[in-house]
Amino acid sequence: MRSTKYPDSKQEEFLESQMRFRTVFDLSTLGNKIILPGLKIIQVNPAMVALLGYDTKEDLLGTEILNYSPADHHQHWQTLQRHLWEDSSPSFSLETILIKKDSSLIWVNVTSILFPESGRHLGYTIVEDITEKHALRLHKEEFISIDSHELKTPITSLKAVLQLLNKMVRKETIINEKISTLANEAQLYTAKLIHLVEDLLNTSKYERGELHLQKIIFPLSHVIDGCCNHVKLDRKHYVSHSGDLNVKVYADRHKIDQILVNLINNAVKYAPDSEEIIISLERLENSTKISVIDRGQGIPPKDVAHLFDRYYQVEKGEKENSGLGLGLYISSEIIKKHGDEIGVKSIIGKGSTFWFTLPDK
Ligand SMILES: Nc1ncnc2c1ncn2[C@@H]1O[C@H](COP(=O)(O)OP(=O)(O)O)[C@@H](O)[C@H]1O
Numbered sequence: 001m002r003s004t005k006y007p008d009s010k011q012e013e014f015l016e017s018q019m020r021f022r023t024v025f026d027l028s029t030l031g032n033k034i035i036l037p038g039l040k041i042i043q044v045n046p047a048m049v050a051l052l053g054y055d056t057k058e059d060l061l062g063t064e065i066l067n068y069s070p071a072d073h074h075q076h077w078q079t080l081q082r083h084l085w086e087d088s089s090p091s092f093s094l095e096t097i098l099i100k101k102d103s104s105l106i107w108v109n110v111t112s113i114l115f116p117e118s119g120r121h122l123g124y125t126i127v128e129d130i131t132e133k134h135a136l137r138l139h140k141e142e143f144i145s146i147d148s149h150e151l152k153t154p155i156t157s158l159k160a161v162l163q164l165l166n167k168m169v170r171k172e173t174i175i176n177e178k179i180s181t182l183a184n185e186a187q188l189y190t191a192k193l194i195h196l197v198e199d200l201l202n203t204s205k206y207e208r209g210e211l212h213l214q215k216i217i218f219p220l221s222h223v224i225d226g227c228c229n230h231v232k233l234d235r236k237h238y239v240s241h242s243g244d245l246n247v248k249v250y251a252d253r254h255k256i257d258q259i260l261v262n263l264i265n266n267a268v269k270y271a272p273d274s275e276e277i278i279i280s281l282e283r284l285e286n287s288t289k290i291s292v293i294d295r296g297q298g299i300p301p302k303d304v305a306h307l308f309d310r311y312y313q314v315e316k317g318e319k320e321n322s323g324l325g326l327g328l329y330i331s332s333e334i335i336k337k338h339g340d341e342i343g344v345k346s347i348i349g350k351g352s353t354f355w356f357t358l359p360d361k
């Protein structure tokens with residue numbers, strides 16, 4: 001046994017860490033397995049057995065992963081094999097399909113790391129069933145492909161009607177306060193709906209490669225002055241500025257406005273306790289850096305890397321979740337198309353800074 005090579009205290013430490021590893025391995029609610037370079041399974045946990053719909057570990061031990069993979073997905077495992085064992089990548093992730101015992105198919109996310117044991121390298125693989133998430137993603141995509149006019153036309157009419165209604169309500173001298181509140185709320189909800197629909201439609205448009213910019217030179221004050229009216233209305237937050245608002249940039253004004261509105265809305269929604277939201281403008285060599293800063297609870301590091309992904313939302317427990325996870329994706333597509341940069345810096349408990357740059361000309 002290799003453990004005889006260790007002095008007593010080291011050996012104890014080694015055995016202890018072995019035991020800890022075993023406990024974590026067995027108790028994990030995600031499927032865990034250990035594989036040889038040839039993809040043969042040499043260890044599994046109960047969650048892995050359940051995930052594939054089998055009864056006991058022995059059903060899986062000694063079999064090969066490819067037995068549970070449809071032929072047209074074999075290449076996924078071969079890629080994983082190559083990355084880990086040939087290219088010696090420390091870890092590798094992929095999404096693929098597995099076949100359960102009852103022949104049904106599930107989508108899984110697989111993360112593998114390589115670890116040395118007894119002179120050879122084994123693959124430690126964590127498997128998560130993402131079938132539901134996957135179906136949801138497909139549904140969203142199908143929904144988005146709806147002809148945009150069918151959604152847009154009635155909402156635009158609704159908006160016009162509500163504007164008119166609100167105008168009439170304001171003109172009345174004797175009006176039930178309740179009616180006035182309702183008319184106002186209807187207008188606010190329509191604005192929210194328009195926002196969501198626009199996000200969806202823009203996403204599908206950009207997916208089809210239809211993101212066209214109309215660049216002009218304009219002072220940033222033109223977008224910053226208009227973007228925060230709704231925030232001043234909500235009374236809990238106020239927006240302050242730092243830097244020179246008159247600085248000019250060369251960009252698509254309407255789209256930059258859209259980005260700012262999303263960043264401010266996000267700060268209001270996801271940093272509700274941050275009274276102050278700061279828009280800061282900072283001159284760089286040939287460009288300007290625009291930051292939206294809040295002092296909210298911040299974003300966990302594991303989520304930060306994914307914030308600009310399509311549909312990505314940080315899990316928020318019971319909190320209100322009114323968006324679709326598209327705002328930042330759309331913002332980053334727009335900024336990338338400008339050839340500029342967008343990013344975020346967030347510290348837990350201190351707040352978040354979302355920033356992007358725009359060129360002078
Ligand atoms: N200022 C912020 N503070 C904390 N979390 C944020 C902030 N801005 C964005 N987020 C997180 O990023 C996610 C993605 O934002 P976004 O793409 O605009 O989508 P949506 O607002 O529709 O959820 C949000 O769901 C939220 O979890």
Ligand SMILES: [Mg+2]
Nearest residue numbers: 262266323327
């Ligand atoms: Mg948003």
